[in-house]
Amino acid sequence: MENKEYERIGDINLDVEAASSDDRLAQNEKANSAQRGGEAVIRCVNLKKSYGDVRALDGISFEIPKGKIIGLLGPNGSGKTTFIKIVAGLLKGDSGSVTVMGNEIGVKTKSLVAYLPERNSIPEHFTVGEAVDFFADFFLDFDRERAEEMLSALRVEKKYKIKSLSKGTKEKVQLVMVMARRAKLYILDEPISGVDPAARDYIISTIIRNFSPDSSVIISTHLISDIEKIMDGFIFLKYGKIASIGTPEGLMKSLGKTVDEYFREVFRC
Amino acid sequence: MLGKLLKHDMRSMSKVAAPMFIASGIVSVICCAMLYFTFGFFEEDIHTVFGAIMLTGSFYLIGLGAIFVMWAIVSFLAIARYYKSLFTDEGYLNMVLPIKSVTLFSAKLLSTFIWIAFASGVAVLGTLISVVLPTLLYDSSMVAGLIDTAKVLLGLGEDKTALVITIGIVKLAESLVSSVESIIIIITAVTVGATLINRHKVFGSIIFYFVITLAEEIFSGVATLVFESVLPNNLDISAFMSSLFALILSAGISVGMYFLSLFILEKKFNIE
Numbered sequence: 001m002e003n004k005e006y007e008r009i010g011d012i013n014l015d016v017e018a019a020s021s022d023d024r025l026a027q028n029e030k031a032n033s034a035q036r037g038g039e040a041v042i043r044c045v046n047l048k049k050s051y052g053d054v055r056a057l058d059g060i061s062f063e064i065p066k067g068k069i070i071g072l073l074g075p076n077g078s079g080k081t082t083f084i085k086i087v088a089g090l091l092k093g094d095s096g097s098v099t100v101m102g103n104e105i106g107v108k109t110k111s112l113v114a115y116l117p118e119r120n121s122i123p124e125h126f127t128v129g130e131a132v133d134f135f136a137d138f139f140l141d142f143d144r145e146r147a148e149e150m151l152s153a154l155r156v157e158k159k160y161k162i163k164s165l166s167k168g169t170k171e172k173v174q175l176v177m178v179m180a181r182r183a184k185l186y187i188l189d190e191p192i193s194g195v196d197p198a199a200r201d202y203i204i205s206t207i208i209r210n211f212s213p214d215s216s217v218i219i220s221t222h223l224i225s226d227i228e229k230i231m232d233g234f235i236f237l238k239y240g241k242i243a244s245i246g247t248p249e250g251l252m253k254s255l256g257k258t259v260d261e262y263f264r265e266v267f268r269c
Numbered sequence: 270m271l272g273k274l275l276k277h278d279m280r281s282m283s284k285v286a287a288p289m290f291i292a293s294g295i296v297s298v299i300c301c302a303m304l305y306f307t308f309g310f311f312e313e314d315i316h317t318v319f320g321a322i323m324l325t326g327s328f329y330l331i332g333l334g335a336i337f338v339m340w341a342i343v344s345f346l347a348i349a350r351y352y353k354s355l356f357t358d359e360g361y362l363n364m365v366l367p368i369k370s371v372t373l374f375s376a377k378l379l380s381t382f383i384w385i386a387f388a389s390g391v392a393v394l395g396t397l398i399s400v401v402l403p404t405l406l407y408d409s410s411m412v413a414g415l416i417d418t419a420k421v422l423l424g425l426g427e428d429k430t431a432l433v434i435t436i437g438i439v440k441l442a443e444s445l446v447s448s449v450e451s452i453i454i455i456i457t458a459v460t461v462g463a464t465l466i467n468r469h470k471v472f473g474s475i476i477f478y479f480v481i482t483l484a485e486e487i488f489s490g491v492a493t494l495v496f497e498s499v500l501p502n503n504l505d506i507s508a509f510m511s512s513l514f515a516l517i518l519s520a521g522i523s524v525g526m527y528f529l530s531l532f533i534l535e536k537k538f539n540i541e
Binding site: 113115122126130133 | 270273276277280281284353354358359360361362364365366367368369536538539540
């Protein structure tokens, strides 16, 4: 198996070795998940994906347990978005496996994963109320009351059209829709890019408020310093491989660096 | 889930289509009144008739044209809605819904069909109101001429034997299935083009439309030639069999296109 070249910092239970050392686990994910107490929210084994000759993911393996907020970090082209798309069910991997709560990616996992894309995916012609109806119709774990509370806190009325909202408000509305779900895994792709610092604080506090110990969050971002304080762990991706994996505390203890500083060092051009 | 998808799709499209349909209705009524009053001048001298036709004729034609432009716009928007909902940013939401690809694709396809059928119905109704109604109101005997024209178009003519009526029905069914085939070819071209040529989705869709249409024309042409070479000499039976073959061919191509689109969506989809 691959994935032995990464650096591991701190006592983080991301179980990279467990995920990558046993081929049988990839073949019988459900049985193993039960055997391991079913604690892994996401498990990725030797996942590969290429676009033509370009290898976007080159055999990555890791496992994320419940109750963790993980930063998925790396420069452009490192494979973050490809990985996220595969987990969200937007793309299929070439080989290897990914499971969410022991289920292969498919209809079942789509009901367990709440995905916040980088772009506004809510149709522009929708009103905010129609967006709420849409999420409530398709996602059984969508908490309408929770969504309405968050929207009223934002002073966004249901009659407002999505296209009439500012970019920042659109991002917040989309975040509300995603975080109002009682999902097992939240995948947030660049949730704080392109918004002002006040909006960033709102987004981060919304993530923390709605996060439950029963679920996990994967956040992909370039703005590491903003989310460092809420991260339980980080995964650095480089050229489709895991370059480093660890915890902010472990990093500070062993190298005396923040994740942001360490990122700049690892990915220095 | 299919019902929920259709509900949201219908609600979205109705926002733009409903005003178009209302406008078509208003234009149809105006055209109807215009033609009816123009008929009234027919009893006057030739100069008055000529003047009336000159005055109202161009407005009438613009009105009729507007009804078909509105049909074209709604049909285009229905196809554009399909494209937008799967291949633009909206795809990030629609493609992560916890439903099977076949349900999602079928709902989007059905919604496109429904709106184009609805728009076609409104255009036909608008034409009837603009052309047939004023004729009927002015002189009902003039309608007989229109009915004769329709009979000829359907292949019924003067002959009302069971076979000829059956041919007419098959031809009607053939034109309906052929319309469905035309729509599904466009949908397939959009699906294949926007998926395989990810960075130039619209361009890819147009290119694949021409490629698929050309392939379909060649395939249909060859299949029809082969089939017609084995047909009996009896003209009526040959006409019936030809229409039936065209109907089956269109239906077969439509089913093929449906599964091709579904395959591409399931196996090759990658939104950027």
